[in-house]
Amino acid sequence: MTNKSPYLLYSDGKGNIFEDTSLYATGRSGWEAYEVPAEDWIELPEGGSLYELPGRKGIGVDVRTGEMRLCDKGWAVAAFIPPAHTGLYLAAYETTPGAPTLPLFCYTAAGWLNEKFYVPAVRIEKDIRQECAGYDDNVIQGGVKHIMSAYPNNRLLRHLSQNCCLTYHCPAARNYFSGRWECPVPTSPACNANCVGCISFQPAEENIVSTQDRLTFKPTAEEIVEFTVPHLQTAPFPIVSFGQGCEGEPLLMWETIRESIIEMRKHTSNGSININTNGSKPGAVKALCEAGLNSIRVSTNSAQKHIYERYYRPNNYEFEDIVESLKVVRGYGGWTSINYFVFPGMTDSVEEYEALRKLIRETGLRMIQWRNFNIDPDWYLGKIGIHETGEIMGIRQLMELIKEEFPELKYGYFNPPMERIKGNFEADFAHY
Ligand code: SF4
Numbered sequence: 001m002t003n004k005s006p007y008l009l010y011s012d013g014k015g016n017i018f019e020d021t022s023l024y025a026t027g028r029s030g031w032e033a034y035e036v037p038a039e040d041w042i043e044l045p046e047g048g049s050l051y052e053l054p055g056r057k058g059i060g061v062d063v064r065t066g067e068m069r070l071c072d073k074g075w076a077v078a079a080f081i082p083p084a085h086t087g088l089y090l091a092a093y094e095t096t097p098g099a100p101t102l103p104l105f106c107y108t109a110a111g112w113l114n115e116k117f118y119v120p121a122v123r124i125e126k127d128i129r130q131e132c133a134g135y136d137d138n139v140i141q142g143g144v145k146h147i148m149s150a151y152p153n154n155r156l157l158r159h160l161s162q163n164c165c166l167t168y169h170c171p172a173a174r175n176y177f178s179g180r181w182e183c184p185v186p187t188s189p190a191c192n193a194n195c196v197g198c199i200s201f202q203p204a205e206e207n208i209v210s211t212q213d214r215l216t217f218k219p220t221a222e223e224i225v226e227f228t229v230p231h232l233q234t235a236p237f238p239i240v241s242f243g244q245g246c247e248g249e250p251l252l253m254w255e256t257i258r259e260s261i262i263e264m265r266k267h268t269s270n271g272s273i274n275i276n277t278n279g280s281k282p283g284a285v286k287a288l289c290e291a292g293l294n295s296i297r298v299s300t301n302s303a304q305k306h307i308y309e310r311y312y313r314p315n316n317y318e319f320e321d322i323v324e325s326l327k328v329v330r331g332y333g334g335w336t337s338i339n340y341f342v343f344p345g346m347t348d349s350v351e352e353y354e355a356l357r358k359l360i361r362e363t364g365l366r367m368i369q370w371r372n373f374n375i376d377p378d379w380y381l382g383k384i385g386i387h388e389t390g391e392i393m394g395i396r397q398l399m400e401l402i403k404e405e406f407p408e409l410k411y412g413y414f415n416p417p418m419e420r421i422k423g424n425f426e427a428d429f430a431h432y
Contacts, residue, residue, distance in 0.1 A: 002038050002041045002113055002118060003038065004024075004038065004113070005024035005025060005035070005036065005038065005041070005061070005111065005113075006024070006025050006041060006110075006111025006112050006113035006118040007019040007020060007021050007023065007024060007025060007060075007111055007112050007113065008020045008023040008024065008025045008026075008058050008060035008071055008111060008112075009025065009050070009058070009077035009110055009111060009112055009117075010058055010071050010073050010074035010075060010076065010077060011052030011074050011075045011076075011077055012074050012075075013052065013054065013074060013075055015052065017050055017052065017077055018073070018074070019111075019112035020058075020060065020071050020073055021063070022060075022062065022063055022064070023058075023060025023061060023062060023063065023069070023071055024060055024061040024063060024111070025058075025060060025092075025109060025110065025111030025112075025118075026059050026060055026061060026068065026089075026092045026109070027040075027088070027089025027090065027091075027092055027109040027120050027344070028059075028089055028090040028091060028092035028093075028109065028344065028345070028377065029089060029090065029344040029345035029348070029389070029392050029394075030344070030345025030346065030349075030381070030386075030388075030389025030390075030392065031345070031381065031387075031388060031389050032345070032389065033059040033068060033092035034089065034092075035061060036088075036089055036109065036120045040088050040089070040120040040121075040396065041111065041113075041118040041119070041120055042118065042119060042120075042121055042122070042123075043116050043117070043118060043119075044079055044081070044110065044116070044117040044118065044119050045081065045082050045084075045085055045119075045121075045123070046082070046131070046132060046133060047082035047083075047131065047132035047133075048079055048080060048081045048082050048085075048117075048119065049079070049080045050077055050078070050079055050080075050110060050117065051077065051078050051079070051080060051102075051105065051107065052074075052075045052076075052077055053075055053076040053077065053078055053091065053093060053102065053107070054075055054099060054100055055075070055095060055096045055098060055099025055100060056075055056076040056093040056094065056095050056096065056099055057070045057071055057072065057075070057076060057093055057094050057096065058070070058071040058075075058076035058077065058091070058092065058093050059071075059092040059093055059094060070094055076091060076092075076093035077091070077110055078090075078091035078107035078108060078109070078110055079091070079107075079108045079109070079110035079117070079119045080105050080106055080107075080108070081106065081108050081119055081121050081372060082130070082131075082132065083125075083130040083171070083413055083414070084123060084124065084125040084126075084127065084128075084130065084131075084413045084414070085119075085121045085122065085123050085124065085125075085372075085413075086121060086122055086124045086342055086370040086371070086372060086395065086413070087106060087108035087109075087119065087120065087121045087342065087344070087372050087395075088120040088121055088122065088344065088394070088395045088396055089108070089109045089120040089344050089395075090107055090108060090109060090343075090344055090345075090377050091107045091108065091109045091110065092109060095378055100207070101206075101207055101208050101376050101379050102208075102376035102379070103208055103209070103211070103376075104197055104199055104208065104210070104211050104374045104375060104376075105374050106372035106373060106374050106375075107376070107377060108120070108121060108372065122396065122399075124370050124399075124411055124412060124413055125411075125412040125413035125414055126412075126426075127412065127413070127414050127416075129171070129175060129181050129182065129414060130171040130175075130414070135171075135174055135178070136178070139178050140165065140174050140177050140178055143176075143177035143178055143179060144161045144165060144166065144177050147161070147177065147227065148161055151226055151227060154223050154226055154227065155217060155219060155223060156185070156186075156219040156223045156224065156227075157223075157226075157227055159186070159215060159246075160173050160176065160177075160184065160186075161173075161177065163212070163213070163246065164184065164186075164212075164244075164246060165177050168211075168212050168246070170184065170212075170244075170245070170246070172184040172241065172244070176231065179231075179234065179235055180235050180236050180237070181235060181236065181237050181238070181239065181417070182239040182240075182241050182414070182415060182417075183227075183228060183231045183235070183238070183239065183240050183241065184241055184244045185224055185228060185240055185241060185242050185244070185260075186215050186242075186243075186244040186246050186247035186250075187215070187218070187219055187224070187242060187247060187250050187253040187256060187257060188215065188218075188247045188248040188249055188250050188251075188252050188253045189214060189215050189216055189217065189218060189247065189248060190248045190249070190252050191248030191249040191252070191278075192248075192249050192251075192252060192278075192280055192314065192315045192316060192317060193249065193278050193280065193312045193313065193314050193315065193317075194312070194313040194314075194315070195311060195312050195313070196311050196313070196375070196379075196380065196383045196384070197311075197373075197374065197375040197380065198210060199211045199212060199245050199374065200212055200213070200214040200245060200246055200247060200248065201214050201248070208376075208379075211245070211374075212245055212246045213246065214246065214247055214248060215246055215247040215248075218253065218256070219256070220256065221256050221259035221260045221263060224256070224257075224260040225260050225263045225264055225267075228240045228260070228264055229263075229264055229267045229268060231271075232264060232267075232268045232270045232271040232273075233267070233268050233270055235271075237271075237417035237418075237419055238270055238271030238272070238417065239271055239272045239273075239274055239295075239415055239417050239418075240264070240271065240272070240273050240274065241274045241275070241276055241415060242257055242273075242274070242275040242276065242277075243275050243276030243277045243297070244276065249277065249278050249280065250275055250276070250277055251275075251277050251278070251279075251280055251281040251284045251285070252281075254281065254284035254285075254287060254288060257275070257288060258287055258288055258291045261273055261288060261291040261292045261293060262291050262292065264292070265291075265292040270418075271417070271418055272294045272295050272335070272415070272416075272417055272418040272421060273292060273293055273294050273295070274293075274294065274295040274296065274297065274335075274415050275288065275293060275295075275296050275297070276297045276299065276339065276415070277296065277297070277298060277299070277325070278298065278299055278312065278314075278322065279296070279298035279299075279300075279321065279322030279323075279325035279326065280314065280317035280321050280322065280325075281317070281321070281325070282321055282324035282325045282327075282328050285325045285328045285329060286328050286332075289328060289329055289331075289332035289334060290332075293329070293332075293334060294334055294335060294418065294421070295329075295334055295335035295336070295337070295415060295416075295421070296325065296326065296329045296334060296335070296336055296337070297337040297338070297339050297369065297415055298322050298325060298326055298336075298337070298338050298339065299338070299339040299341070300312075300322065300338055300339070300340060300341065301341040301343070301346075301373065302346065302347075302352060302355070303352060303355035303356040303358070303359040304351060304352060304355045305318075305319040305320075307346070307352075307384060308322075310383075310384040310385060311380075311383070311384050323359065323362060323363060326338075326359075326363040326365060327362070327363050327364075330363060330364045330365075330366075335366050335367070335416065335421045336363065336364070336365055336366050336367070337365075337366065337367040337368065337369050337412075337415065338359075338365065338367075338368055338369065339369050339371055340368050340369060340370055340371060341371055341372075341373040341375075342370050342371060342372055342373055342395060343373045343375075343377070343380065344392070344395055345389045345392055346381075346386070346389065347395060347398065348392045348393045348394055348395050348397070348398040349389065349390055349391065349392055349393075350390070350391055350393065351390075353393060353398055353401070353402075356398075356402065357402070357405065360402070360406055360409060365406075365409060366408075366409065366410060367409065367410040367411070367412060367416070368402070368409065368410075368411055368412075369412055369413055369414065369415075370399070370411060370412075370413065371413065399411065410425055
């Protein structure tokens with residue numbers, strides 16, 4: 001919280017960032033720029049970074065006149081806020097003709113005040129599993145060496161170590177090779193959706209690239225079980241998570257995943273077995289629940305069918321299927337979350353609020369993971385055909401209203417371990 005609005009930031013296009021003390025920073029929601037309430041600004045959390053936005057001019061409030069106007073001193077600046085925090089406003093700017101599409105990161109508003117960077121955001125998750133200060137490269141390198149010498153022929157571990165951990169610096173892979181918490185298990189080279197902002201595959205005709213390459217082989221159940229059983233048996237707060245950013249849709253590999261879960265549970269009842277998925281195949285989800293699946297996280301940009309399908313561009317499934325998958329897991333007593341891509345101006349529209357209430361009621365949803373949407377805002381709205389955005393509630397107010405109506409519903413950013421699912425969810429997990 002600040003006692004006054006931070007100043008707008010701009011860049012010289014060479015990576016140098018400056019404050020413009022003639023303008024207060026604003027925030028974007030949908031296609032509009034707004035003054036950000038003072039209570040919404042927090043210091044940029046550790047692990048956050050700043051981006052200069054080529055071909056874009058920042059929108060600010062003139063400190064003398066109170067009028068909104070463009071900053072002509074340089075390019076606009078946005079913040080990439082670290083996991084566990086949800087952005088309340090996007091960076092506000094005007095895009096000049098010919099400006100390049102921005103890569104697949106989140107673009108939260110940012111400002112400068114009292115020698116510090118500020119962002120409009122909330123810490124939504126207590127769990128510290130992806131705090132950048134919590135990673136020790138020596139421990140990670142040692143873990144990679146130890147595990148790869150134990151399982152030299154395991155293709156999946158080779159992918160997780162060489163690509164995910166050492167190249168993409170995937171936080172989940174780095175935790176696995178540190179012997180703790182959530183272990184990622186990608187399995188699928190293919191997908192039955194065509195998301196506009198897919199992070200593992202972008203068509204050649206698009207002028208942005210995916211942030212990681214999609215898995216190119218189908219692991220066997222033996223390769224999966226070989227390293228997941230020891231993880232469930234030995235890691236603190238263990239989770240095994242199918243469905244990662246470096247693959248397509250895991251439900252297309254449900255038979256292999258089912259076989260793996262059955263085998264894992266023969267060896268240990270420890271931990272949580274979770275699947276991050278687009279939720280497209282409720283029948284497959286049912287088979288995985290019968291095999292012992294504990295938790296599901298269904299990704300979505302919206303609780304509205306038309307907004308969802310314009311973004312996911314599904315092959316042979318519909319929005320109703322993802323709703324059914326959540327109901328199936330709930331029916332088996334499993335933990336259900338949505339991986340909710342937060343886009344100010346869309347997520348907090350009145351229509352979305354009503355649809356979200358309906359989704360929570362219909363599915364008995366247990367948790368919302370309020371994730372920042374990693375996508376160029378203009379490109380996203382253009383691709384899903386949204387040329388003007390209506391009345392907005394504000395992301396913070398949306399969160400408060402939903403919590404008021406559904407007090408048992410949990411908020412966070414990460415899949416919870418069994419200790420939180422079965423135990424005191426709100427317990428202080430600061431010191432794992
Ligand atoms: S569901 Fe996942 S893998 Fe499939 S297109 Fe969408 S983002 Fe990509």
